[in-house]
Amino acid sequence: MAADASGAAGDLVQVVALLAAGVIAVPLFKRIGLGSVLGYLVAGLCIGPFGLGLFTDAHAILHVAELGVVMFLFLIGLEMEPSRLWGMRREIFGLGLAQVGASIAALTLVGLALGFSLAVAFVAGTGFVLTSTAIVMQLLEDRGSLSTPKGQRIVAILLLEDLAIVPLLAVVAFLAPGGAVTGTADRAYAVGLALLSVAALVAAGRWLLNPMFRLLAAAKAREVMTAAALLVVLGAALAMQFGGLSMAMGAFLAGVLLSESSFRHQLEADVEPFRGILLGLFFLGVGMSLDLTVIAANWVLILTGVAAYMVVKSLVIYAVARLLRAGHAEATERAALMAQGGEFAFVLYAAAAGAGIIDGPTNAILTATVILSMAVTPLMVIAFDRLGPKATASTDGVEVPENLVGSALIVGFGRFGQIVSQPLIARGCSLSIIDTNPAAIRVAEDFGFKVYYGDGARLDILHAAGAATARAILICIDDRDAARRIAAIAKAEFPLVPVLARARDREHAIALLQAGVAYQLRETLESALAFGEQALRTLGDDPDAARAAMAEIRRRDAERLALETVGGVHAGRELIHGNASRARPAGDGRLEERRL
Template identity: 45%
Template structure:
């Protein structure tokens, strides 16, 4: 019996998934990045392409949640102290970029024949870059934590804040609108302050205890639900007072950046963020009216070249003037020259307030979309120029690729063993990230001054969020052999070049770790037994040179037994060969017997 009807949006979902499955791999294979693939897929299936889907505006309203979740994840990567250190980039560099670029584009728009109010909206709308687009490029290249990546993010964050006064500007410029009274302005400021305070207080004092309680229940789906609730709830509070939803989610993320649940939250949110971000770019691509572009191709081409040229020049110049190297300034210039998603919001508000006609708004939207489409090509072009310069033997070129090394150590398991390992590493100045799945152990470690995060080592997404892909070495200090084995397999599969050092519990565990190809393993009981035995012999008056000889013999026979067991592929008691290893080496009769180790 046939079904009566498909669920809502069922056919549209199939079309969306099929288009992205085809377009994104092709775009990445061509070196253009996934964003171009999403845009191309949207243009192909949209109302101006094959007409498989309707208007992209309805999809865009849902897909904007992807931007919200993206800013929440970015906020998790920034603690308040780090954000404070970025204040010059946010309020200095970011403000200067918006003002200088906006005024320059306003002057050009006036020369192009636009009215004063229309030119103001167009100029400052095109001055905004795409937070979603630029951060996606930075994340794909692994450059969010680089110096230029942080400066680019500071500019983007200021632009997200700038949408609020720009929307107010549209309301002021709207024909027939009178100025707001002092009481209205005061009420608005009070409402915004209350919303910000609510998000800060909730994130500071309530969320961590709630997640601590949920973690004790070991219910992953509840943790996932809570993560989404925090991100979307904070966004909703900000939206209710007229601020950017993305800004609210970012603020909540920053407040949770020092929480021990930071990496688990990031791993739980990531699949939803990726899917919704893909949907966002598809919706943007669907909005591209190809016929309008072709009919006004000279205007659109001039607009695209002007926007990318003017923004690129100011981004480079302001970055250089505020301390960036030429290399970093060029990277910022080719990462942020596109128009942004908030331009769509500003232009829509301007149409509603009769500041822009529908035709002009569509042309401006087309310019924004095409600048997005060309940004990956600009990044690719910079990389190729840098590569050719290096091939020609140019020493210390002022243009470099986006690649950057950032070695760290990931400590998995933060009991007594892991804590000592961390103490040794940090004493030498190495940066570590530590995860554990026991809230009580995490709380104790934090009291001792260590930053340890809640995380399940058997989840590939948690390992990636904790930095397994960036780590030069992963220290496995877990007590559970099965959990360690699964974590090793995940790291070997996802990050094959990472060094893996392991804590082994016994001889059987050593054999298992050797089969898995770890780079180093140590039996904690064996080593402590050797030290214990040395101390006992020394207390009994044995000469130190004799103690060294005995230790060397014990280690020799232990290693030979392990070699025989590995060769035979057996367990702890493989054959008679293992029991008789000690007799192969001529030595005093009293030392021929095997030491009973473990």
């Protein structure tokens, strides 16, 4: 009994250590700008066999934590309707195959240069080609790029690499001593089993999953729905593993099959907490697996290998991206994100070791090389963000302003500017519109708006856009610093033209008033006041009393804004439904309010 209690306490200590490591390291590393992934890796190294020694078997944790990658791919699959996935087929099988094929050839040459035999160099390079899905997905999510076109192209490549693990394992079996003679029947069986697993999963997704979730929903047992979500993810992963495919690919296919289900959002909410915890555990496990004794004994070869493999792989990724017409900034970012090896390399190296292609020490060296590359990747991405090229949108087909004339000049044609333009157009006002977003300009043209490319902070652009002859300049951009600069330039160069500006918040409103604008409005003020008035009515207030309350709030807000404006020269002016209220200092310093 005492031994059991001691064992249970030891297990609890390990659980607490895992949680504490993540809770302490991740916020700290994010605070200093190094990202959550590197925080997990360092935390794992600290509590692992080569740190505090709280864990002795990091690989056991990795086996469990791989479920985090599985669940991540399931959630990605939920966002990928079959039609959308079909639309990405060129990226998956075109861009993906091109990058994987070119990288295998180049990295095999790197292995030969490092002194490996041809078979070992091929296995080493091929394993390094398989990018870490977990790290890249997490970095894309942290950067908010997962749903962008460039992010989706990276996802397509990762999907192809997940698919590639099956033929690559078959090649490893072929390269094994005697594999060419005895492996044909086994390979045919493996391919057939993989196809059968995929077919079974697709059939279950189409005809079983939705009826099952309908029955569970009717039972109204919330915990059973959560259990069913986990059952679907883990069951699909297990089915693919039995078929010789990756668990992550099985989870992804399950997500795709459920992407059009009415239970999609419920599944996403149920799986998300488990995904986050297990994915963090995966990174902790990778950090624990970094064998410092192997690195110390072979540090020259390992560091040389990390540098050579990452540099060559980056160059290949960049070249393939540029050949397939990606921009310089996107190609460089893709190279920085995908230069490392990944978790599937461990599977490939283990299979090669089992087949006798590589020995134990070589397996340890290659594994350490991959893990070290994974740890370096967040630093590479940080360096890219600070030093790399910034993406610039193409201005093909977009015109710049030249001798424009309009009743009003609108600077910025986003959501705010589009709404502002509607009453002006309805009343027959002529508009000249400039914006710095070429993509938004092209979209506006599809709806009949003629928008010109131009930065309102440049005086020559303001002249070309007709600011000198306009009856008003309307600054509708959401960049507070740029809006203040434009207001100051416009008032200095065109003092007789009223400038109206969109403000982000109270501080920004004061800065605009100081810059000389005739009128400013915080972008959420009127919507919030209208919402508050409706809330009063919903709570039973008389409509007239609700309107009076809102009018009083507007009046007090205008007074406070005028007092906060330095010198009080430009008193706060705020909109009152159908009226404008102007508050300005009276001769005795008191605020006098007028109705326009």
